[in-house]
Amino acid sequence: MESEAKTPVVLNVDSPTRIGRAYSVALNGMTGRLVTVEADIGNALPGFTLLGLPDKSLQEAKDRIRAAARNTGLPLTRRHLTVNLTPASLHKRGSHFDLAIIMAAWGADYAVANESGPIFLAALGLDGTLQSAPGILPAVMVAVESGYPEVIVATAAEAQANMVPGAQVRAFSHLSEVAHAFGAPLEPRSVSFWQRQNNRLQEEPQLDLAEVQGQQEARWALEIAAAGGHHILLQGPPGAGKTMLAQRLPTILADMEPQTALENAAIRTLLDSEDTNTQLPTRPPFQAPHHSATATALIGGGSGIIRPGAVSRAHGGVLFLDEAAEFNRDVLDMLRQPLESGKVTLERARHTVEFPAQFQLVLATNPCPCGYGYGTGQHCRCTSLQRRRYINKLSGPLLDRIDLQVTVHPVTSQHLTGVQSAESSATVARRVTEAIQRSRQRLSRFGLTRNHHIPARLFREPALQVSTEAKRILDRALDAGDISARGYGRVLRVAWSIADLLQADQPGAEHIDMALYLRLNTSGEHHG
Numbered sequence: 422m423e424s425e426a427k428t429p430v431v432l433n434v435d436s437p438t439r440i441g442r443a444y445s446v447a448l449n450g451m452t453g454r455l456v457t458v459e460a461d462i463g464n465a466l467p468g469f470t471l472l473g474l475p476d477k478s479l480q481e482a483k484d485r486i487r488a489a490a491r492n493t494g495l496p497l498t499r500r501h502l503t504v505n506l507t508p509a510s511l512h513k514r515g516s517h518f519d520l521a522i523i524m525a526a527w528g529a530d531y532a533v534a535n536e537s538g539p540i541f542l543a544a545l546g547l548d549g550t551l552q553s554a555p556g557i558l559p560a561v562m563v564a565v566e567s568g569y570p571e572v573i574v575a576t577a578a579e580a581q582a583n584m585v586p587g588a589q590v591r592a593f594s595h596l597s598e599v600a601h602a603f604g605a606p607l608e609p610r611s612v613s614f615w616q617r618q619n620n621r622l623q624e625e626p627q628l629d630l631a632e633v634q635g636q637q638e639a640r641w642a643l644e645i646a647a648a649g650g651h652h653i654l655l656q657g658p659p660g661a662g663k664t665m666l667a668q669r670l671p672t673i674l675a676d677m678e679p680q681t682a683l684e685n686a687a688i689r690t691l692l693d694s695e696d697t698n699t700q701l702p703t704r705p706p707f708q709a710p711h712h713s714a715t716a717t718a719l720i721g722g723g724s725g726i727i728r729p730g731a732v733s734r735a736h737g738g739v740l741f742l743d744e745a746a747e748f749n750r751d752v753l754d755m756l757r758q759p760l761e762s763g764k765v766t767l768e769r770a771r772h773t774v775e776f777p778a779q780f781q782l783v784l785a786t787n788p789c790p791c792g793y794g795y796g797t798g799q800h801c802r803c804t805s806l807q808r809r810r811y812i813n814k815l816s817g818p819l820l821d822r823i824d825l826q827v828t829v830h831p832v833t834s835q836h837l838t839g840v841q842s843a844e845s846s847a848t849v850a851r852r853v854t855e856a857i858q859r860s861r862q863r864l865s866r867f868g869l870t871r872n873h874h875i876p877a878r879l880f881r882e883p884a885l886q887v888s889t890e891a892k893r894i895l896d897r898a899l900d901a902g903d904i905s906a907r908g909y910g911r912v913l914r915v916a917w918s919i920a921d922l923l924q925a926d927q928p929g930a931e932h933i934d935m936a937l938y939l940r941l942n943t944s945g946e947h948h949g
Contacts, residue, residue, distance in 0.1 A: 441528025473506030
């Protein structure tokens with residue numbers, strides 16, 4: 422029979438071969454490939470064979486699909502059914518293949534009309550209900566990017582699928598509805614679906630930079646970080662306000678770009694198939710893993726299905742590592758690659774998985790194990806060896822990638838009882854937004870948006886050169902060994918962010934001096 426879709430029928434009823442086809446997506450992290458699901462009905466003994474490197478959850482789909490078909494009122498054939506997932510060399514994982522498999526099987530039995538357009542992405546319950554599954558959002562993104570915008574999902578996943586620009590989403594709650602839509606003589610029956618309530622029983626308290634008293638230098642460094650997308654280290658004694666400052670960085674950041682927000686939402690659905698958000702997030706995320714976090718928890722990984730870590734959950738926002746020197750040094754050094762590339766690459770024996778990881782790193786640490794090795798250090802109980810071992814937890818190559826390294830001094834009574842109130846996040850955010858607009862206008866010709874992304878080679882361009890005196894100061898710092906070659910470019914990026922905040926046309930000597938000071942004022946430059 423004729424279908425409503427643009428490219429209607431693949432099967433020819435008069436064909437001697439009974440091949441049913443449907444289409445789905447095999448995910449590998451955030452990327453994926455279209456998969457053709459082929460079904461053939463043979464004359465061998467009754468059975469169900471599934472080919473094409475399916476994982477255990479897919480092997481279990483055979484019994485799930487038979488029960489769903491029977492309870493829908495359109496049982497599968499009693500003859501031998503062979504289903505092949507192509508390309509056969511690609512590992513297939515996940516229960517979202519269920520709907521495509523049953524549609525191909527029905528197509529092979531002429532129960533429904535097979536079509537070349539729709540991509541089927543839904544799991545099945547034994548009673549025939551359509552269910553969501555992890556990774557529906559990135560799977561829809563793959564389908565649209567591959568030129569197949571029409572997707573069929575469970576009603577519970579409709580909101581997720583509609584987040585993808587260009588997607589033509591058709592949502593169903595029961596298998597009978599899908600079968601009826603594709604020509605089966607079934608009475609469709611819709612079922613209500615249970616939607617999990619938001620986990621947050623109450624609104625999270627709104628943080629504001631005005632709550633941080635004093636700390637003018639650290640607040641200014643935070644503003645520079647927000648304007649240019651720079652990484653920052655906060656070092657100081659316990660109770661000085663390092664955590665308060667880090668937690669309030671997202672409040673002065675600009676909203677995420679639409680593509681970044683879509684990627685962030687996709688990462689979240691890989692971890693939680695029942696995510697109830699109906700629109701893209703706009704505010705930058707904030708992730709603060711505990712210092713006992715393993716490499717897998719921080720970077721991502723796992724056996725079987727590889728899951729994103731905290732660095733990817735912080736994509737588009739802030740990754741805060743409190744008590745950074747308490748983290749395992751090997752775990753911290755794994756941050757070096759994503760800090761440079763903006764993505765995480767996880768190598769496995771048979772495949773490679775990539776997750777986006779463009780985040781701002783905020784490290785907070787005490788000056789020594791007891792926390793009181795600042796100033797004259799008269800209250801410090803640590804030996805010099807203990808202090809060296811503690812600070813060496815942060816390796817030179819890692820610190821070389823941190824643009825701003827700030828000493829946070831203890832708050833005095835004058836700060837707490839002062840009449841003048843601190844600036845609010847809204848006030849600072851307005852200055853940050855104006856600075857970002859200035860940098861975008863300047864960098865648009867190079868295809869960039871933030872100062873943090875400027876490659877070193879572009880600083881030779883006339884539009885990105887600094888004053889003669891500023892360059893002379895920076896050259897002296899490099900020749901004296903105060904900064905590394907990598908640090909040279911990072912100081913220039915920070916200087917441009919400072920100039921943008923101060924509405925200067927180009928960085929001058931004072932901006933370079935300030936950028937050098939903010940890079941060197943903790944424990945000196947580290948070389949990697």
